[in-house]
Amino acid sequence: MSITIEDVKKLAKLSRLEFNEEETKQFVQELSATLEQVEAINKVDVSKVDLLEKTVNADTELRADAIKQSLTAEQIVANAPESQDGAFLVPITVVED
């Protein structure tokens, strides 16, 4: 599986990451090497595998749908890089014509 510069650029966009030209080239190499490694999964016959089959950990019960005390807005926005009146502050996303 070979990766192209265009692939890396597309992935970077999807990942919301920016890379310079050198880093992009390096990613082409590195991702290609990693994908070569992960090709190993094709050695295994999975034709009989049912992905929906129950597993040992699938003993999940749902909790009661009850209202409980949670964190306050002040506690939540305390870690925000910018906030105002208990809300997250972001750049303007909708502009009038």
Added chain:
Amino acid sequence: MNYLDCSMTEVVELLNSGKVTSQELVKLCFERIAETTDLNALNSTYFDMAMERAKQIDMARKNGEKLGCLAGVPIVIKDNINFLGTKTTCASKFLENFVSPYNATVAQKLFDEGAIIIAKANMDEFAMGSSSENSAFGPVKNPIDTYRVPGGSSGGSAATVKAKQCFASLGTDTGGSIREPSSFCGVVGIKPTYGRVSRYGVVAFASSLDQVGPLTRTVRDNAVLLNVISGRDEMDMTSSTTPVPDFTAKLEQGVKGIKIGVAKQFYTDKLSAEVRESLEKALAWYKSQGAELVEVDLPSLDTALAVYYIISSAEAASNLARFDGVKYGTRANNYQDIVDLYFKSRTQGFGKEVKRRIMLGNYVLSSGYYDAFYRKAKRVQKVIRKEFEDALSKCDVLISPTTATPAFKLGEKSNDHVAMYLTDIFTVPINIAGVPALSMPCGKNAEGLPIGMQIIGKHFDEQTIYQVANAFEQAHKEGV
């Protein structure tokens, strides 16, 4: 007597009998931390908070109040576990100023039993790595040889226990992140069965593989600590309702009649001669004690690493999508609009290895590749899991090396990510199968570096792992 040489269990007895106070222990730990800062094992320490809490516990003890089983014991937790009012950085620039607004369930459970959380341990950024060199705050050094790595990603958690800065620690393990550092630093560490321990409040890397577990100086300490942190938690719906037994109950039962599975796939040419020799000696010892060695087969074992990198990176890419510079974490300056803010904050906030995993994760999840990679890997995971279940139906535990070599040198593999990924070949399959596994020292090489043995159990049978581990430890008290 130097109290720092004691095991956690011993120090609990000393506290209970009034021979030492919690305040004395906290002071001793902080003196030791000051002497060993070069290890860079800790990201933040809480002397005042710890002393205040120790004072309360000492007072409560004096007044004859009922105390928890860890009352007054200084403990360190990994820096991806939330503890109210402390920084939780995940060793990332992105979170360098993040302050926990609540307690992770495991931190709450430690607190409720009276443990004193004195510090947060350094790690690979977002737990991605095998050497603790991927920390935004500098690499952790191995206390046994400071030119070597302590393993990762819970390198700080292993180093702090080995260096006697505390009596036990918590780490997290997604592909070996507790066991590999335990092996490299010569301590005992377990990755419990997936679902045994709540992940609530633990910063997610790969949610279907992550587990929290204790790192300790002895097997008994480890069992005691797992008793405390295990159990169903309604804040984590993947935590299991399976009852939690007393993990110390079978510690002294020995190994007579125990069936130990040995899979040839673990003893490959990738294994160094010194590790092979140590493992063979350990297996011969078990046999001499009446354990039966059984050959088992894990034919797809060598594909586990590939499965791991697909699944863990896919989940990491999804989990880390929440880091956008809006809700928490560092926000970049000089952005043009909201999308540019995301791009710049993420580009400046994440380190190289984290970016690498996000890119791989988004690749295997992207349209056109999802079936060939992610879906296929999930299917192979089922095959591997079934192979482990079959192998473990023929024996009580499996024994394998934890790592192919002892601790490597700082910088030795940091420029070769494929070589770095290969250090996890024996630990990764355990997370893929969801079974529990413990690493403990089983020997040393010629340079005195510890060699780790991995004891793998059936789903939710940590008890037998501890039984098998304790027998070996008790018989090798003078060191391995």
